[in-house]
Amino acid sequence: MDVSRFELNPFGENTYILWHKTAKKAIVVDPGMMRDDERNLIVDFLDRHELTLQAVILTHIHIDHVTGAKWLADKYGVKILANKGDELLASSLPLQAQLFGLKIDVPSFNIDQALKDGDELMLGDEKIVVITTPGHSPGGICLYMPDSATVISGDTLFEGSIGRTDLPGGNFDRLISSIKTKLLTLPDDTVVAPGHGYTTTIGAEKQNNPFLA
Numbered sequence: 001m002d003v004s005r006f007e008l009n010p011f012g013e014n015t016y017i018l019w020h021k022t023a024k025k026a027i028v029v030d031p032g033m034m035r036d037d038e039r040n041l042i043v044d045f046l047d048r049h050e051l052t053l054q055a056v057i058l059t060h061i062h063i064d065h066v067t068g069a070k071w072l073a074d075k076y077g078v079k080i081l082a083n084k085g086d087e088l089l090a091s092s093l094p095l096q097a098q099l100f101g102l103k104i105d106v107p108s109f110n111i112d113q114a115l116k117d118g119d120e121l122m123l124g125d126e127k128i129v130v131i132t133t134p135g136h137s138p139g140g141i142c143l144y145m146p147d148s149a150t151v152i153s154g155d156t157l158f159e160g161s162i163g164r165t166d167l168p169g170g171n172f173d174r175l176i177s178s179i180k181t182k183l184l185t186l187p188d189d190t191v192v193a194p195g196h197g198y199t200t201t202i203g204a205e206k207q208n209n210p211f212l213a
């Protein structure tokens with residue numbers, strides 16, 4: 001599986017396209033497009049690689065990770081998948097936009113398919129395992145691709161840092177517990193692809209992340 005990163009919107013949010021070359025299928029994770037040129041970037045990439053979009057998956061429902069979700073799901077007729085723990089956040093997107101001073105229209109949307117801990121999705125012949133990691137938000141999830149030794153960590157774990165827990169539904173102790181019991185237990189060479197910033201590895205974060213000492 002290939003994992004392509006697009007840094008979008010004023011928050012420098014990472015939108016990921018997971019794509020399978022031979023199956024020619026793709027999943028977009030956390031579509032944060034806010035402008036036409038950002039929407040075009042994603043559509044052009046799918047077109048150029050002749051990829052069929054299979055689903056939109058949200059690691060959590062904070063505004064900077066979801067502004068392109070409904071647009072993309074509607075355009076390609078696919079479902080939005082997320083954990084139900086963030087359902088309340090999905091219905092409060094206009095409020096979130098206001099909170100962050102964003103002057104854009106973000107239509108609220110429903111979670112079409114609920115993802116639970118341990119759920120397995122297939123992209124071509126590769127498995128994507130859902131890991132629930134509440135703390136940054138109540139319904140935060142990570143996506144683990146064992147065959148590609150990569151985990152999409154959303155805003156749960158960053159290079160040298162962790163997600164903030166001062167937003168509604170955030171909880172510091174839950175976040176630390178999620179990271180230690182669900183992520184640091186993955187193999188050390190697992191690449192961590194976070195919701196902001198650059199990739200790291202589980203091993204590097206175990207050694208260097210000051211929040212996990």
Ligand SMILES: [Zn+2]
Pocket residue numbers: 060062065136155
């Ligand atoms: Zn967030």
